[in-house]
Amino acid sequence: MNLLLDVGNSYLKWCSYEGLRKGEIFREAYGADIGVWLDRCWQNIEQPASVWISSVAGEKVDTEVSRWVRRNWLIESEFVVSRRAQAGVVNGYRQPEQLGVDRWMALLAGRAISHQPCLIVDCGTATTIDAIDAEGRHLGGLIIPGLEMMKESLLGGTAILELEDAESIDFVATDTASAILSGGINATKSLINEMRDRLSKKLDQPVLSLLTGGAAGQLLDGVLLPKRHEPNLVLNGVAIVAGLRDNA
Template sequence: MKLLVDIGNTRLKWAVWRDGRRAMGGVYAHRDTPFDVALSGNWTALPRPSAILVSSVVSQDVERALAAFMATLFDVAPQFVRSPAAALGITNAYAEPARLGVDRFLALAALHATQPRAQVLVSCGTALTLDAIGADGRHLGGLIAPSPDLSRHALLGATARIGDAEGRLVEIADTTQDAVQSGCVLAAVALIERFRAQAAGVLGETPALVGDGGGLDAWRALLPDMERGRDLVLRGLALWSGG
């Protein structure tokens, strides 16, 4: 049994991987609750894992706190995976491979393993990340922007008299709240469409569009041909661990 952990800027997702498949798992907002409070109830009931693999984009202090908690609970040191130059069928575009967020690398690997093709991966959490790969697994590179939610909160925090009420998603707004909400979402959609068009020019074909992350669901309908990915980072960790 292996314990797989994906810790992002806001949420921690975990899964138990046994006999090549997910057995159980969970998710929680780690900024709000300490690891021992949120995870002990679930993890103390687990058998000692043969390995713990972690995808992390958080600070080293948070990683050390998580590692110490795991070592106390399981007496197993976690392996924090870093992005390599090439692995799992993916060739990293970055000149300094480890600087590519490992969550992005692992998600691409899971996507490519499922269906090798030209595709763009959109991941929306705290940040909005875009990555393109060819059918051969060659990573072209990507973009990082604030998610629509983060853009909205940043705008509300830097301006006066807007208010904090959430607006509706419309194409042309006639209230400030709707204008903020719609402007932040439509900016993200336009970025995705432009990135996909640029990737198509390099790849010589229009790439498939796949989205992952909890921040997508409120506006995914604006990109009607976007396919929905699920737990791609955890699936990439499972591939890294040997299945």
């Protein structure tokens, strides 16, 4: 059994692979002491033959996770990294290592899904939007605050109190909670659709929007066709790098 991890800023997702067969995917928020959290969550997990990790959580968390794996399973973790080119994708960054590894994994997985031009949209703590053409060239991307971060920035920078009972509204809202929630959702959807239209015109081809991440479900309805919800692009990219999933 091989264990694959996607360590984000707030959540850890993991799944096992037996040969080429993927097991159940788990997603949990982790606390400040991730070692204690792993003791609780992984106390009954089967010992894997290898552990592959995509992490944007920083050195402290990475060290704690790899130390836990070494102490409990006596193996060294394999951390995936962003590269100049891999699995049919060419990195568009001038310094490839500066592209977030989660974005790189999502690009590899997106390329495996479709060889048409795509927008890869990862809706997490931040929302990232990356463009890739039909030849697998990453053209670059944008980063904006995620939906929760947008809300927290308003709550932190104004006299607005904590909001409850917010409702997503298509047009205009008649309460503050819904106005803030809908403002973030509609601003993000509009940016995705604008980028999709501009990329389609630039390449003179249809563009597929692939949405992943915890907040993707809140954005999906307003994103223009063609589109697909792919909840586990990052883990799928890790599986490609680990040789557990086909990249074609």
